[in-house]
Amino acid sequence: MTANTSIDPAEFLHEQLTTASPDLLRDMLTTFIQALLSAEADAVCGAPYGLPSSERVNSRNGYRHRDFDTRAGTLDVAIPKLRSGSYFPDWLLERRRRAERALTTVVATCYLLGVSTRRMEKLVETLGITRLSKSQVSVMAAELDEAVEQFRTRPLDAGPYTFVAADALVLKVREGGRVVNVHALVATGVNGDGHREILGLQVTSAEDGAGWLAFLRDLTARGLTGVRLVTSDAHAGLVAAIGATLPGASGQRCRTHYAANLMSVTPKPPGRG
Known part of the structure; x- marks a missing residue:
């Protein structure tokens, strides 16, 4: 999602x-x-x-x-x-x-x-x-x-990045004379000084396991270390990529996505559109 x-x-x-x-x-x-x-x-x-x-x-x-x-x-x-x-x-x-x-x-x-x-x-x-x-x-x-x-492409040398949040944005771009959807993968972390920092942003054609795996591998290659908790949605490809690239890090479901999932399957009260 x-x-x-x-x-x-x-x-x-x-x-x-x-x-x-x-x-x-x-x-x-x-x-x-x-x-x-x-x-x-x-x-x-x-x-x-x-x-x-x-x-x-x-x-x-x-x-x-x-x-x-x-x-x-x-x-x-x-x-x-x-x-x-x-x-x-x-x-x-x-x-x-x-x-x-x-x-x-x-x-x-x-x-x-x-x-x-x-x-x-x-x-x-x-x-x-x-x-x-x-x-x-x-x-x-x-x-x-x-x-x-x-x-x-800067080195991520302000770690350890104990807490990391990962998510994707769907954007419309013009490509080959037509408008298509792309996914901007974004990772934000809390650095060793306690400040939030944008760790990276990468645009992919689809939000899949391969895209998340390549993105997280790039972050670790640039120096992302010390991650103990990753907050994200329940996207299976992202969860698997976290396990493959950040061993030992725990995962936490984003409350916003969790609430949206619940609302999508909860019947609406009578009289409401």
Whole structure:
């Protein structure tokens, strides 16, 4: 059984990133903001930084630093300066609260769904920025994609991860010109400092034993140790994968899934639809 698909996946990942790993969210926000500022400054100059071009109308001249307060902490933002005139990203610094909310949504969406050029272009447009070229959007996507990949493959060295929760989200994605369902396998753990941490996220075509086994093997290969209790639903493939990869760990049925299972087989009172 999978999780309730009525939740907003991007909002779910945003909440998880904010509460479980503020350092991660700060790093990803900083990476995205700096890439966006650089790309927009290049658009104002008419050419990429340091590249000779007949279309260039201005050039860079260092940076000025500004603090940008977010729910994930204060970010040190380096704003490009120009040799003539000025560049001021009012989309970021004048409407701070709305911009910060939009940025965290963009970053969470990129993390969850990937950072293709077309998707990045649409997400940037939600911030009111429409003058970026496709090549600049590609560079931004590549830089954020690198940050995401580093997080997804990082060593799990903050253990022992005594408590782990595992579940799957059903998402709709476009693949080969059609919309299909995929399953995002998510594992969250409590690290040695007592903080929640997203251990990993992997997208599979189906929630089956093979997918869960590959996912948990990846986590143990990256350093997942010390697990004593795993909370999950009663998916047979997941239960078997836990037994194969986390010997000695006890299993606990998720109360939310258990209640949903009970309600699905409980007769409804007369008069209720």
